[in-house]
Amino acid sequence: MGPVRIDLHTHSTASDGTEVPGDVVAAAAAAGLDVVALTDHDTTAGWVEATDSARRHGIDLVLGTEVSARAHGISIHLLSYLQDPTALALTHELDRTAEARVGRARSIVELLAQDYPITWDDVVAQSRDAVVLGRPHIADALVERGVVPDRDAAFARLLRADGPYHVPHYAPAGVDAVRAIRAAGGVPVFAHPGADARGEIVPDDVFDALAEAGLAGLEVDHRDHSPAQRTRLTAIAQRLGLFVTGSSDYHGSGKANRLGENLTGPEVLAEIEDQGTTKVVRP
Ligand code: AMP
Ligand code: FE
Numbered sequence: 001m002g003p004v005r006i007d008l009h010t011h012s013t014a015s016d017g018t019e020v021p022g023d024v025v026a027a028a029a030a031a032g033l034d035v036v037a038l039t040d041h042d043t044t045a046g047w048v049e050a051t052d053s054a055r056r057h058g059i060d061l062v063l064g065t066e067v068s069a070r071a072h073g074i075s076i077h078l079l080s081y082l083q084d085p086t087a088l089a090l091t092h093e094l095d096r097t098a099e100a101r102v103g104r105a106r107s108i109v110e111l112l113a114q115d116y117p118i119t120w121d122d123v124v125a126q127s128r129d130a131v132v133l134g135r136p137h138i139a140d141a142l143v144e145r146g147v148v149p150d151r152d153a154a155f156a157r158l159l160r161a162d163g164p165y166h167v168p169h170y171a172p173a174g175v176d177a178v179r180a181i182r183a184a185g186g187v188p189v190f191a192h193p194g195a196d197a198r199g200e201i202v203p204d205d206v207f208d209a210l211a212e213a214g215l216a217g218l219e220v221d222h223r224d225h226s227p228a229q230r231t232r233l234t235a236i237a238q239r240l241g242l243f244v245t246g247s248s249d250y251h252g253s254g255k256a257n258r259l260g261e262n263l264t265g266p267e268v269l270a271e272i273e274d275q276g277t278t279k280v281v282r283p
């Protein structure tokens with residue numbers, strides 16, 4: 001038996017991935033992973049289907065959510081692992097964010113429609129069974145209309161956070177999100193905190209505040225992190241006593257990220273399971 005292959009960050013059609021939850025888990029098993037986490041943005045809607053698929057394909061499954069939040073006005077993402085999906089403080093925040101994302105997507109489409117052939121119905125059609133709307137669904141509508149060739153081009157040209165068509169959405173303060181995740185028995189890990197090519201990243205003091213609120217780990221090995229950011233984040237994790245993870249942030253065909261391209265150590269997974277309120281699904 002080779003080293004255990006653990007990938008703790010993927011998305012399905014429940015949010016902005018392109019494969020249904022069962023297919024994400026099946027693809028993880030086919031890619032030779034031993035453990036995969038499903039972490040859709042602001043929802044647990046894919047958990048039941050993913051669990052069923054993990055049992056059928058014989059792969060261990062960590063159930064989670066990538067929680068949208070803000071710090072110093074900057075959008076940040078917090079992975080929550082193994083939380084109680086019915087805990088009210090967290091589900092209330094997720095519902096509020098998901099609701100705000102709809103109005104925000106409508107606003108972005110209104111702005112785009114002044115210059116490009118795109119309608120709200122296009123975005124609804126592209127979102128299919130998503131319960132959480134994101135800019136990738138708007139990107140897909142722009143691709144369908146022939147405005148851009150793919151999601152990457154849509155973000156680079158039109159949807160980027162510093163672009164003319166950007167509208168932010170409500171999200172809880174990072175420290176409040178960390179507390180809500182802990183209150184739900186989840187294990188909070190700061191997702192891609194050094195992805196500076198994608199947009200603004202938070203300064204060091206935010207890590208201290210999140211750690212004080214109960215943050216457990218940092219996602220350090222991620223394709224959007226430069227070597228310099230990995231070095232910086234590893235030092236911050238050591239200083240604050242946080243564990244480090246590595247993951248793919250797989251979105252199906254919506255992004256170049258491949259399953260298993262970054263991995264998390266088995267000792268870190270054991271720590272996550274120890275701190276989490278639910279168990280890893282083991283077929
Ligand atoms: P939103 O959650 O609506 O703010 O949109 C952010 C999401 O867009 C992220 O979770 C990524 O999945 C996706 N995204 C960001 N940049 C790109 C890109 N260059 N190409 C494809 N998807 C992207
Ligand atoms: Fe995403």
Ligand code: FE
Pocket residue numbers: 066077191192
């Ligand atoms: Fe993210």
Ligand code: ZN
Pocket residue numbers: 009010011066191249
């Ligand atoms: Zn993600």
